[in-house]
Amino acid sequence: MEKREMMYEGKAKKVYSTDDPAYCIVSYKDDATAFNGEKKGTIVGKGVVNNRMSNFMFKLLEEKGVPTDYVEELNDRDTVLKRVQIVPLEVIIRNKAAGSFSKRFGVPEGTVLKCPTLEFCLKDDALGDPMINNSQIIAIGAATQEELDAISAYAYKVNEVMIEFFDKCNVDLIDFKIEFGRLPDGTIILADEISPDTCRFWDKDTGEKLDKDRFRRDMGGVEEAYAEMMKRVGLN
């Protein structure tokens, strides 16, 4: 399958049409942004890491019963995906407190949560992706109750699979953000990506951050952290 027209350019990826309307091709860039695009930069090699790691995780999740939009990796940066309509929600699961959760609720980073938390943000850059609850989601028509039930169940399943997998890589899965899409028949499937851009990964022994927080917080060693995660996952 080949790229035709660019349909959409996001902050980290470009999406192209193909000859078959049921499929598209995503191309991962090295561009990095944070704080709703306020901070901009480049993480050399990030596109390759995110493409390959995300495809690896989506294949694993498919095996474990989570349907995804993954079809075929074309090369280091490009992947064929099922074309979906993205549900306009960022679905966030947390195992330990960090980031906006720590800030909002005054819980120190690294605190083990008594249960994994599930939260939703409305995907809307102009509004700064505000947090939104289940009834608000249904009220504005961002998703139906049935869709939210499917999304929530899949999100917890993704967490279970990922905790177990990353544990074997000596990585603590602190939290992550995923997105879902609708196939033309309305089926909900996992979409977007799973990568160091969208997860917090801490080394289990040292607590060292191996994710995009190094970029967000100007910690240095950003490329090295992405490369280390590739190695941990076994993709070198």
Ligand code: TMP
């Ligand atoms: P947060 O603590 O800033 O809300 O982030 C929670 C998780 O979601 C973290 O793993 C980073 C990820 N994330 C994204 O993937 N995209 C975003 O735009 C934001 C704000 C967070």
